[in-house]
Amino acid sequence: MTNKLMPDELTPDTLSENAKLSPILPVPSLNKIATHPLREKLYNELHNRPFQSIASPAQLTHLAIHHQGKLRQKEHQFISLLCNRFQVNSPAESMPCFYQDFGLFSLRWERHLEYSTYTFIHQAPLTEQPFIKNAIDYVPSDWFEQMPGQVIAAVHLVVESKNIDKGTTHKVEPFFDNMSLIASAPVHSQAKVWSSFKLHDDGFGRFLIYQQDLSAAQLGRLVQQLLQLDTYRLMATLGLPMAQEINSELNQLDLQLQQVTTYIALGTDKSDRELLTDVSKIAAKVEDYRSQSTYRFSATNAYYDVALQRMDELKEEEIPGYMTMQEFLMRRITPAVKTCQTASNHLEDISRRVTRASDLLRTRVDMVLQEQNQTLLKSMNHRAHVQMRLQQTVEGLSVAAISYYGMQLFETMLTSLPSLGVKYNHELVSGFSVPIIIGIVFVGTRLIHKRLMKDVT
Structure with missing residues (x-):
């Protein structure tokens, strides 16, 4: 049985002896493990x-x-x-x-x-x-x-x-x-x-x-x-002139959009097409301003946040008789940044309102189109009904015409019977054959009509 030494019993000789007896483990390495391609770049970014x-x-x-x-x-x-x-x-x-x-x-x-x-x-x-x-x-x-x-x-x-x-x-x-x-x-x-x-x-x-x-x-x-x-x-204040310019333009667009929404709510002489044209023009201007200002206003907020961070890092203390840099800059920069934020929010608000006005007008146009479609369907149904009645009339005339041609064919066949030695009363046979031929033609056309209608349905 091996005697175990307590920590306070360990000596340099026993440590070296234990090191010789214990196996030497290889040092772990990352060379054989896949590493992220941006790992080194991210480490260097801190420096x-x-x-x-x-x-x-x-x-x-x-x-x-x-x-x-x-x-x-x-x-x-x-x-x-x-x-x-x-x-x-x-x-x-x-x-x-x-x-x-x-x-x-x-x-x-x-x-x-x-x-x-x-x-x-x-x-x-x-x-x-x-x-x-x-x-x-x-x-x-x-x-x-x-x-x-x-x-x-x-x-x-x-x-x-x-x-x-x-x-x-x-x-x-x-x-x-x-x-x-x-x-x-x-x-x-x-x-x-x-x-x-x-x-x-x-x-x-x-x-x-x-x-x-x-x-x-x-x-x-x-x-x-x-x-x-x-x-x-x-x-951070680079976007201020743009915000001031856009704000004045947005106020005009706001009034125009307000007029359009009033026309939609109360109804005026303006047609839906004209209202849609007005809304489209407002939407185009809003998107133009957004494309010009979105990056600038976002950058303004980012620079403002970094400027605030740099002010905190200075750890300023006041010198009697002077304003501190943080106090001075906050009083000047913050209103400028707030102006940019207000312009950005105003722009987004008008954009949402333009979208809602467009949806309202599209709903009205869709309802008008549905009413027109219903009227058109009724007119088409009436025309189809009239066309069917005409078709039935034509079918009746066609029965008479087919029956007439059928009688002519039957008469031709009867005239050939005496040559075959068949004796009959021509007037009697012709008279009785008329209703028979008409009935056959009528039944035949009705069967054809039913078959065709069945294939259509």
């Missing part, structure tokens, strides 16, 4: 577009270029042109994100569904006041001017190391052309951020960050959250 580590001090210029999902090849050629100029490796055409150091500046490029972002980073102390010389000034201007697409967001961002004591007052208004500022202390008051959320004379917006103890990774996350927030809040 796409990582936060950029940024050391303080630094200056950044961020651009969001709207391309509506196009210009992929032009963007790749544009970035490759810069890489070739500085003799660095170009990105693959399928890459959604690219980062490269070009010496005086670095470029971080990301391609999204309908826009791309270019972030130029210059990590060095300021030689002048903030926003006098920015990261974009180190980029070749002749290359920059060939950028494909349309600028939707453009912002300069400056990072400086300062004391972040809440009681410290920073006179930053001159850096923003003395515009009214929005400010907060994000990352649990480990930094201070100022912005006017307005365009300055150079066409760019501005962000100024003072930080004290943030690491390069923390600062990179803060910068990316701010830049994304600025981009997403613009993309």
Whole structure:
């Protein structure tokens, strides 16, 4: 009988001895198991577009270029042109994100569904006041001017190391052309951020960050959250002009549809055909507006949700005397998004009402058609009855005609009997044969008529 050792009795010698005695099991491997073709891609998706580590001090210029999902090849050629100029490796055409150091500046490029972002980073102390010389000034201007697409967001961002004591007052208004500022202390008051959320004379917006103890990774996350927030809040309001335009048109369509439904309910001089034409025109306009706006309004809701998420991630605290970015943006973005949602809901409501009005008119038209069909069937039945009476009359005349021809044939047969030696009274036989022939013809036609009617039924 083998003695079992308790755990506290195990020693290195006994462990090695047991390892020698126990069989070595093969390590499980996935090489022989079928894996999903998208598994690796889904794993890598979590690591796409990582936060950029940024050391303080630094200056950044961020651009969001709207391309509506196009210009992929032009963007790749544009970035490759810069890489070739500085003799660095170009990105693959399928890459959604690219980062490269070009010496005086670095470029971080990301391609999204309908826009791309270019972030130029210059990590060095300021030689002048903030926003006098920015990261974009180190980029070749002749290359920059060939950028494909349309600028939707453009912002300069400056990072400086300062004391972040809440009681410290920073006179930053001159850096923003003395515009009214929005400010907060994000990352649990480990930094201070100022912005006017307005365009300055150079066409760019501005962000100024003072930080004290943030690491390069923390600062990179803060910068990316701010830049994304600025981009997403613009993309979320991109559908506002369309919503305002559609709303005015929908009000007119609403009145037209209301008139049509009133005509249907009360009855007017307008025919159903005219009403159907009016409803069809309204339905065509509604579908046209839906095709133009459905994607834009859906994208507005998606960008709005992401903007709200970025606001929460900032973990802002209030700076006395300033509105926080979340408070300011919520007061501005939310009404714009609600306007888009109202236009979308109004559009869907009119579409449903147009469908109901069309159904009502089709029901009325179907009822009219059924009445016309019933009248037509009655007329056809009357005509069939008259035709049958005429047919019966014709049948009676046909009996007389057939009987007449039958008598002629019978007379011909009788005239040939004397030659055969048959003696008979011609007038008597002819007279008695008339009713017999007529009866035979009548019975024969009736039998044929019954057989034909039986085959029809």
